[in-house]
Amino acid sequence: MENSLNTHILLGNAIRSAVKSLYGEDLTESQIQLQKTRKEFEGDITVVVFPLVKISKKGPEQTGEAIGVYLKEHVSEISGFNVVKGFLNISLSENFWLRFFEYAITEQNFGIGTANSKPRVMVEYSSPNTNKPLHLGHLRNNFLGYSVAEILKAVGHKVSKVQIINDRGIHICKSMVAWQKFGNGETPESSSMKGDKLVGKYYVEFDKEQKRQIAVLIQQGIAEDKAAAQTEIMSEAQDMLREWEAKDPEVIALWKKMNGWVYDGFAVTYKTMGVDFDKLYYESETYINGKDEVENGLKSGVFFKKDDGSVWIDLTGEGLDEKAVLRKDGTAMYITQDIGTAILRFKDFPDLEYQIYTVGNEQEYHFKVLLKILKKLGFDQADKCYHLSYGMVELPEGKMKSREGTVVDADDLMEEMATVAEEVAKEQGKLEGLPEEEKKHLYHIIGMSALKYFLLRVDPKKNMMFDPKESIDFNGNTGPSVQYTYVRTVAIARKAEEGGIKLNSGFVESGVHLNKWEADVIRKIYEWPEVLAEAARTYNPADIAHYCYDLARTYNSFYHDNNILREADVASLNLRFALTVKSFEVIKTGLKLLGIEMPERL
RNA sequence: GGCACUGUAGCUCAACUGGAUAGAGCAUCGCACUACGGAUGCGAAGGUUUGGGGUUCGACUCCCUACAGUGUCACCA
Numbered sequence: 001m002e003n004s005l006n007t008h009i010l011l012g013n014a015i016r017s018a019v020k021s022l023y024g025e026d027l028t029e030s031q032i033q034l035q036k037t038r039k040e041f042e043g044d045i046t047v048v049v050f051p052l053v054k055i056s057k058k059g060p061e062q063t064g065e066a067i068g069v070y071l072k073e074h075v076s077e078i079s080g081f082n083v084v085k086g087f088l089n090i091s092l093s094e095n096f097w098l099r100f101f102e103y104a105i106t107e108q109n110f111g112i113g114t115a116n117s118k119p120r121v122m123v124e125y126s127s128p129n130t131n132k133p134l135h136l137g138h139l140r141n142n143f144l145g146y147s148v149a150e151i152l153k154a155v156g157h158k159v160s161k162v163q164i165i166n167d168r169g170i171h172i173c174k175s176m177v178a179w180q181k182f183g184n185g186e187t188p189e190s191s192s193m194k195g196d197k198l199v200g201k202y203y204v205e206f207d208k209e210q211k212r213q214i215a216v217l218i219q220q221g222i223a224e225d226k227a228a229a230q231t232e233i234m235s236e237a238q239d240m241l242r243e244w245e246a247k248d249p250e251v252i253a254l255w256k257k258m259n260g261w262v263y264d265g266f267a268v269t270y271k272t273m274g275v276d277f278d279k280l281y282y283e284s285e286t287y288i289n290g291k292d293e294v295e296n297g298l299k300s301g302v303f304f305k306k307d308d309g310s311v312w313i314d315l316t317g318e319g320l321d322e323k324a325v326l327r328k329d330g331t332a333m334y335i336t337q338d339i340g341t342a343i344l345r346f347k348d349f350p351d352l353e354y355q356i357y358t359v360g361n362e363q364e365y366h367f368k369v370l371l372k373i374l375k376k377l378g379f380d381q382a383d384k385c386y387h388l389s390y391g392m393v394e395l396p397e398g399k400m401k402s403r404e405g406t407v408v409d410a411d412d413l414m415e416e417m418a419t420v421a422e423e424v425a426k427e428q429g430k431l432e433g434l435p436e437e438e439k440k441h442l443y444h445i446i447g448m449s450a451l452k453y454f455l456l457r458v459d460p461k462k463n464m465m466f467d468p469k470e471s472i473d474f475n476g477n478t479g480p481s482v483q484y485t486y487v488r489t490v491a492i493a494r495k496a497e498e499g500g501i502k503l504n505s506g507f508v509e510s511g512v513h514l515n516k517w518e519a520d521v522i523r524k525i526y527e528w529p530e531v532l533a534e535a536a537r538t539y540n541p542a543d544i545a546h547y548c549y550d551l552a553r554t555y556n557s558f559y560h561d562n563n564i565l566r567e568a569d570v571a572s573l574n575l576r577f578a579l580t581v582k583s584f585e586v587i588k589t590g591l592k593l594l595g596i597e598m599p600e601r602l
Numbered sequence: 603g604g605c606a607c608u609g610u611a612g613c614u615c616a617a618c619u620g621g622a623u624a625g626a627g628c629a630u631c632g633c634a635c636u637a638c639g640g641a642u643g644c645g646a647a648g649g650u651u652u653g654g655g656g657u658u659c660g661a662c663u664c665c666c667u668a669c670a671g672u673g674u675c676a677c678c679a
Contacts, residue, residue: 038622048621050659060659086659087622129679166679310677319605320675327677334679364606365674391607392672428641458615461607463672465614467628475642476627477615527618546616549626573629 005100007045008034010077011090015047018070025055028374036527043089044084050086060086089439094514097522098507104525111529112589113156119353120158122345123149127163127359128276130262131171132200134269136408136466137360140393143595145358146275147456147541148388155536160349161277164341167259168284173240174201176254177233178206188261191296192421194411195261195267200365209233247333272414273596274448279348281341287332290340293377294325302376315372338370339377343529346381354384358538361389388539391463393455413468417447421480422474428474442599446480447472449596453479456594457545479596482587485552486598489584496577507578510571517558521579524554528586532586532593541594548590555583 003009011034016027033048056063064083071090072078079093089456104110125145128134136140146161153159156343175545179186179202188195213231218224228234243251270276297303303311303325311326325336346352357367367387374382395408421443431439454471458464474480514522527549535543588598 033621035618035621040623046622050621053659085622169679171679306677308677312677324677329677331677333677337679360628360673362673363679366679368606389607454614462615463608467614470614470628473628478627481627530618542616543618546626553626 002103004077005096007092007102008207009600010075011047012043012073014071014075015067017074018067018255019052019055022066022070023055025059027052027055030056037089041084041087041089042091043080044092045090047088047090049083049088050088053086064088065597069319094519095508097514097519097526098512100526101522101578101582102507105578110525110582110586111532114155116158117152117156118158120349120351121149121152121531122160122162122349122352122355123152123358124162124164124356125149125358126270126277127166127354128266129166129171130196130259131175131197131203131515133194133196133265134410136393136410136413137578139273139410139413139451140390140464141358141453142270142273142275143452144460144541145356146273146358146391147544148226148358148539149595150595151532151536151539151541154593155533157536158351160279160352162279162281162345164281164283164286164337167280168244168287169475170237170241171203172255172259173237174206175203176200176258177237177240178209179210179258180254181233188264192480194265195263196265197411198265198268199258200263206233206237226377227344233577251507269411270473272444272448274412274597281345283337283341286341286344287337288340289344290336291326291332291336293339294336298324300377302373302388313373313376315369315540318372320369320372321375325373335366335370335373339373342374342382342385343379344372352381353385354386355381356386356388357392358388361391363387386539388460390460392569393464393466396467414448414451417451418443418467419447420468421446421450422475424472425482444597445597446483449479449483449536449591451479452594452596453482453545453591456541457549459542460540479591482548482552482591483596483599485556486584486587487600489555489580489587490600493577493580493584496573501573501577507571507575510574512569512571512575517554518575518579520554521551521558521583524551528590532590535593544590544593548587551583551587551590555580 012032015032015435019025019027031051033050033051035046036224037043037046047064049060049067052067053060053063056066058066061083064086068081068083068088068090072081076089077092077096080091082089118510123145126134126138126142128138149159149161180198182205183202186198186200190479191198193201210228210231210233213233214224216226217227217230222230229305240251294303297313298305298311303313305311306328308328309330310324310328312322312324314324315323323335324333325339327333345355359367367389371382371385371387374385422439425439425443425446431442434442435560450468454466457477470476472480473480474484518557528551531543535541591598
């Protein structure tokens with residue numbers, strides 16, 4: 001935005017020269033405090049004068065008054081001011097707001113940065129294990145990671161969305177063993193199950209058999225903790241892992257087959273979620289890099305070897321513990337693989353500036369350790385790795401918990417959301433008379449918006465409570481309610497167009513006066529670029545969600561008690577039409593960054 | 603037990619990073635509307651920001667302390 005439309009630059013400079021001329025001193029950046037004027041006071045922008053009283057050596061009111069007089073005299077955009085306690089409230093002229101708005105409607109990508117104008121950022125999210133289906137926790141993870149990536153893209157970064165697939169290790173061997181023993185050659189086709197569900201089923205089967213065998217051993221007088229490691233089925237899984245590492249052709253073939261099923265299943269789930277990836281990393285490939293890095297670190301003395309052959313790092317000097325990075329049998333661990341992957345990624349993308357890991361907060365310690373290790377290995381880009389940590393999602397007691405455990409399956413939940421959307425829509429008589437196929441699509445869109453909006457509107461780092469019923473309400477702070485407002489603005493815009501009202505500029509010349517509502521909406525739109533920039537800086541999509549909701553409400557507040565297309569002269573009609581169009585453009589852009597689709601009708 | 607995060611209206615969440623009288627939505631109550639114990643609109647009520655100290659012009663925000671919740675402290679991932 002040009003400087004004459006940027007209030008911070010405009011007022012910042014003016015205040016600087018005001019203080020210079022009144023009191024003969026230069027101000028630092030931190031002494032100029034500007035904020036949006038609160039609703040209950042008159043004005044647009046507020047200068048906090050407390051930091052200036054030390055310089056003026058006068059009371060806050062006096063100081064504010066003096067600066068206010070100076071500003072009004074020297075800045076043509078300022079139409080008035082008032083001082084309340086230590087707050088100087090400044091009103092900007094209609095001319096300023098109209099000029100801004102004319103600028104905003106000519107920018108089709110208002111607020112969005114120039115594509116690829118900023119350094120590359122990598123966002124990792126999802127990163128599932130391949131032995132079981134995606135669950136509720138993955139939903140928050142995926143939506144958060146996807147949204148952050150889209151936000152960064154919107155402000156101009158090159159973005160690579162990636163995930164690391166944990167396709168290797170004892171967990172997948174468990175599913176394989178169980179399938180061999182109990183599967184009778186069952187496939188996704190023969191059982192008409194999603195592939196990930198099928199493999200997950202055998203993971204559970206393994207667990208059952210394991211428990212059964214443990215019970216038998218305990219009966220034979222073996223201690224419980226030892227029994228777990230001595231079962232026949234467990235040793236079969238361990239054998240299989242060893243065979244896998246030795247690249248036994250039969251084991252590898254089975255591993256590929258079952259992982260293939262899982263990927264097919266995941267693909268369906270990701271499609272429903274509406275997320276995607278630019279590049280996939282597989283642990284089965286990257287763990288080698290990790291072992292190499294450990295090897296190098298061992299030579300340079302960063303790591304040390306214990307008598308049994310396991311390799312460690314001593315982080316007690318950092319206030320952490322000793323940490324193993326390689327098992328005594330030389331096999332790689334979770335962290336080994338992560339060391340390799342981090343370094344590999346910066347090699348894969350030489351222009352990579354920053355890396356964001358979207359991973360749950362239960363792994364905060366893990367990442368602290370990982371970054372320390374990378375740093376000790378002399379990998380300076382460790383400072384450019386950020387753990388985007390998020391809290392757990394809980395559900396209201398009882399409902400929607402799957403039979404056995406506490407795990408809520410992602411596919412089931414998303415399907416349930418569409419069903420609830422259907423119920424609510426039917427109850428309220430919406431969508432009547434639409435073809436069945438279109439209805440189905442809309443139920444899906446509504447259900448997903450409810451889910452996404454609800455999960456994203458909460459500060460990521462906090463644990464949260466997800467209530468499906470509350471999330472899908474067409475009133476209140478929900479995705480569907482924002483969608484609903486959006487659809488209404490589309491209808492109004494359509495009606496205006498049919499009525500021959502055209503979107504054009506020239507508001508400044510036409511001499512329109514802004515009523516309160518119009519001024520409110522313009523001011524709200526003015527905030528958009530700042531909100532987006534802030535969200536990109538803090539990796540927090542919640543800011544965007546709240547903003548979109550606020551804008552929708554601000555817009556709505558007028559719609560409810562006025563017919564905005566009536567009772568106005570031509571210039572005002574044009575302005576209102578333009579406000580309608582711009583409002584829904586901004587809302588649509590905002591929600592798109594959250595991965596929420598906008599229906600054309602509802 | 604050590605470390606980390608969290609604690610705001612009955613419930614789910616905000617509060618522009620130290621600013622004005624702590625805001626929304628559900629739920630509740632009142633009014634309007636009416637085929638309706640519904641949907642909608644308007645309005646009201648709801649708070650010692652877990653307790654206690656401190657820092658300053660000013661604290662939900664920063665510091666100390668107590669309490670409560672969650673996570674984590676594996677040759678698991």
